[in-house]
Amino acid sequence: MTPVLDLHLQATLSSPDRTFVLDARFTSTAARTALIGASGSGKSTLLMAIAGLAAQAHGHVRVSGHTLLDTARGIDLPTRERRIGVVFQDYALFPHLTVEQNLAFGLCRLGQRPDAAQRERIDALVRQFGLEALRAALPRHLSGGQRQRVALARALAPQPRLLLLDEPLSALDTQLRVRLRAELAEMLERVQIPVLLVTHDPSDVEALAQAVVQLDAGRVARVDLARMPA
Ligand SMILES: Nc1ncnc2c1ncn2[C@@H]1O[C@H](COP(=O)(O)OP(=O)(O)OP(=O)(O)O)[C@@H](O)[C@H]1O
Secondary structure (H helix, E strand, O other): OOOOEEEEEEEEEEEOOEEEEEEEEEEEOOOEEEEEOOOOOOHHHHHHHHHOOOOOOEEEEEEOOEEEEEHHHOEEOOHHHHOEEEEOOOOOOOOOOOHHHHHHHOOOOOOOOOOHHHHHHHHHHHHHOOOHHHOOOOHHHOOHHHHHHHHHHHHHOOOOOEEEEEOOOOOOOHHHHHHHHHHHHHHHHHHOOOEEEEOOOHHHHHHHOOEEEEEEOOEEEEEEHHHOOO
16 A cells, blocks of 8 residues: 655754754555644654755655655655645735635735636635635634635645645634534545644544654654554
């Protein structure tokens, strides 16, 4: 069985007062893997390196058999060609762009108008994520749940190979978190795209992932195979 994720990433972050070394290696056959670990263990650094947003990462990243990085073989796809969707903790929607324009940004560069096929894709996402009434709304007029849906739809717009979710529920209060966790689980089930999800919350792991990778000081301390399909 081709692993969904097969990676070994090494990167060194240096600032005048400290150095952080990431040296993480794991394989996952699960559709959705949770990445856990203490604050500062390197979870966000690992996500950025997978997305091609961390300079000087070495090693390899293979997603469902596609090689995105293999420094030994001179392969290092630029971020756009990696086809990885990212949803950040605060959703990072563009505040001055409407819902529709935020979705278009997932498909074409800022300032470019979507072509017919891209407009069709945006319409499909608007329907799929129940955003019909919000097409012209600005992010500040959306609820937390609506923002989450727009961020997910934008990340999924270019049909990524992998979706990276960096603590997508942590900015929400407890009640909303419970509701949106269930919504997110249902949406992820529907879109059938591999997911690597950073979380501190065991309830997220339970509801959203089938495998768990734990980082400790930049290294993989544990891979929970019990939750992985054989
Ligand atoms: N430019 C840098 N130079 C040196 N160390 C850095 C630099 N940037 C980040 N770090 C360190 O790298 C480590 C990993 O940070 P990272 O944000 O990946 O951790 P994390 O597990 O995502 O943490 P959190 O759960 O708090 O978001 C931290 O110890 C951080 O202080």
